[in-house]
Amino acid sequence: MPLFRTWCALTCLVIASLARAQSSSLIVSLNIGKFQGVSTSSGTEKWLGIPFAQPPVGTLRFKPPVSITSVSATTRDASKFGNACPQPASSGLGAPVAEDCLFLNALNTSIKAKLPVLVWFYGGAYNTGASSSPSFDPTRIIQRSVINGKPIIFVSFNYRVNTFGFLASSHVAPGDLNVGLQDQVAALRFIQQNIAAFGGDPAKVTIWGQSAGAGGVESHLLFPTPDRLFRSAIADSSTGPFKSAPNANQYDAPGKPFANLVQRTGCTLGPTSVSCLQKVPFQTLLNVTNTMIGEILNGQLWQPAIGPPGSFIPVRPSAQIATGKFLHVPYLAGTNLNEGTSFSGSVRKLSHPGVSEDVVFDQFIRKLILDNTTLTPGVLNGINTLYPANDSSLGGPFNTGDSLFDRAEAWYTDNMYLAPRRLFFQKAASLQPLFAYFFTEFIPGNDRTLGVFHGSELALLFGPVPTAVETDFANNFTDSYVNFIHDLNPGANWPQYTLATKKVLQLQRNNITVIPDDFNLAKTNFLNSAAVLNAFEK
Numbered sequence: 001m002p003l004f005r006t007w008c009a010l011t012c013l014v015i016a017s018l019a020r021a022q023s024s025s026l027i028v029s030l031n032i033g034k035f036q037g038v039s040t041s042s043g044t045e046k047w048l049g050i051p052f053a054q055p056p057v058g059t060l061r062f063k064p065p066v067s068i069t070s071v072s073a074t075t076r077d078a079s080k081f082g083n084a085c086p087q088p089a090s091s092g093l094g095a096p097v098a099e100d101c102l103f104l105n106a107l108n109t110s111i112k113a114k115l116p117v118l119v120w121f122y123g124g125a126y127n128t129g130a131s132s133s134p135s136f137d138p139t140r141i142i143q144r145s146v147i148n149g150k151p152i153i154f155v156s157f158n159y160r161v162n163t164f165g166f167l168a169s170s171h172v173a174p175g176d177l178n179v180g181l182q183d184q185v186a187a188l189r190f191i192q193q194n195i196a197a198f199g200g201d202p203a204k205v206t207i208w209g210q211s212a213g214a215g216g217v218e219s220h221l222l223f224p225t226p227d228r229l230f231r232s233a234i235a236d237s238s239t240g241p242f243k244s245a246p247n248a249n250q251y252d253a254p255g256k257p258f259a260n261l262v263q264r265t266g267c268t269l270g271p272t273s274v275s276c277l278q279k280v281p282f283q284t285l286l287n288v289t290n291t292m293i294g295e296i297l298n299g300q301l302w303q304p305a306i307g308p309p310g311s312f313i314p315v316r317p318s319a320q321i322a323t324g325k326f327l328h329v330p331y332l333a334g335t336n337l338n339e340g341t342s343f344s345g346s347v348r349k350l351s352h353p354g355v356s357e358d359v360v361f362d363q364f365i366r367k368l369i370l371d372n373t374t375l376t377p378g379v380l381n382g383i384n385t386l387y388p389a390n391d392s393s394l395g396g397p398f399n400t401g402d403s404l405f406d407r408a409e410a411w412y413t414d415n416m417y418l419a420p421r422r423l424f425f426q427k428a429a430s431l432q433p434l435f436a437y438f439f440t441e442f443i444p445g446n447d448r449t450l451g452v453f454h455g456s457e458l459a460l461l462f463g464p465v466p467t468a469v470e471t472d473f474a475n476n477f478t479d480s481y482v483n484f485i486h487d488l489n490p491g492a493n494w495p496q497y498t499l500a501t502k503k504v505l506q507l508q509r510n511n512i513t514v515i516p517d518d519f520n521l522a523k524t525n526f527l528n529s530a531a532v533l534n535a536f537e538k
Helices: 002-025 139-147 162-166 179-198 212-222 248-252 257-264 273-279 282-295 317-323 339-343 357-367 377-386 403-428 458-462 468-487 521-527 530-535
Strands: 027-030 033-036 045-051 103-108 115-121 153-157 200-210 232-236 331-336 434-439 503-507 513-516
Touching (some): 027 179, 103 139, 103 179, 115 468, 139 468, 153 179, 162 179, 162 282, 179 200, 200 468, 212 232, 212 317, 212 331, 232 468, 248 257, 331 503, 339 403, 357 377, 377 530, 403 434
Parallel strands (some): 232 331
Antiparallel strands (some): 027 033, 045 103, 103 153
């Protein structure tokens, strides 16, 4: 018995020492204090819920993020995600919703060697989304990077969305517009200051987003800060960077979001509106916002807005692209075959007795634009001509035979995704390294009537890979991204996009091939014309 007690005491001492050693190795010292991370069974290390700015509450509601200046004397736990930013409740958020939500997460391997850093921007139409979503677990990406001998660090963060992040009005100060995008800048600055503590190299940051997240990524190319915050960018399904970009004062018109918001919260439309809204109880403001999101087509209540000089976005994105005065860094971007199916459900199997299909199609388009008086008859007629009723080519092999749905989703795909990607590439190809893709892989088990829908590629990158038949393709796809993050080039089989060649990589299982960027060209040329860009305030 004494021998057993001696053995146990020694063994327990060793185990406790190892645990303390592991625990201490997962303490990082940042410019705001120390944080205790945790290791996972998959071999990664993670630090979750690290604040990168002061809580945007009280007088900081609707204001640009404010840096944390105090340094905590205690080591804080970083084993759980911080709150998701205010938005409608969803089981997919992975964290509770609260106004104090500006948190950042870092995940890496045990390798500490000034690694390249991948920073993730979530999508959600600028009205929803959270870095805590289980769908954005980067374990698979990190593991592929290690397998390939190109380890990376993955960082994600929250930014404010909907009313809390994109409140727009003539009564919002220019510098206070688009604070959700300004949150992204604050997170990138925090990363520059602190990523070395996690083993990352601040000079090797790649930003990556999908949908509205990709729009955020592209907005930082078009409207960069003076300090260089990243060296390369990836955009899955960027809207170029926004579906539309109305002037902030357009939100004040009767029936528009700002006018509705102040009326429903008991505030008055005018110079005191914002200060009144700052005092509205959080739950009241959240409930009103969520109700308004539910009332609008596809929940797209707010979009980033154009402001006067001194605002984050002082001119329309298309005008900024035309100047060529944007950040010239390596950029990888592309679109999916059927982006629009996810956004055209409102007209699917829609009965419209006594009303022509063209009229209903026009109504669908008008509902997507804040100020649809900009949509001239000439623009609408042009769209109807290019996307006619009963065209069996619309949607490619995934044409459903539902004429209204097929033309709505085909137009939406081209107008909101393919045309914007081309608009930027045609200007930027002579200025910076570009790599384009066209994702056409239908994943077995998905809804065939949605085709290769918006965001369907993410399952092959983040995982888990939905079906074993996709494993090799998913690995190839992910490895290309890792190559780009590590080497600024996705690999030998992925050619650079130039004005002379305009080569795009088609991403399809068993058919990864280079194709010319000329599909649907007449349609996107029309959609990128000055008249259409003006009509859609792009």
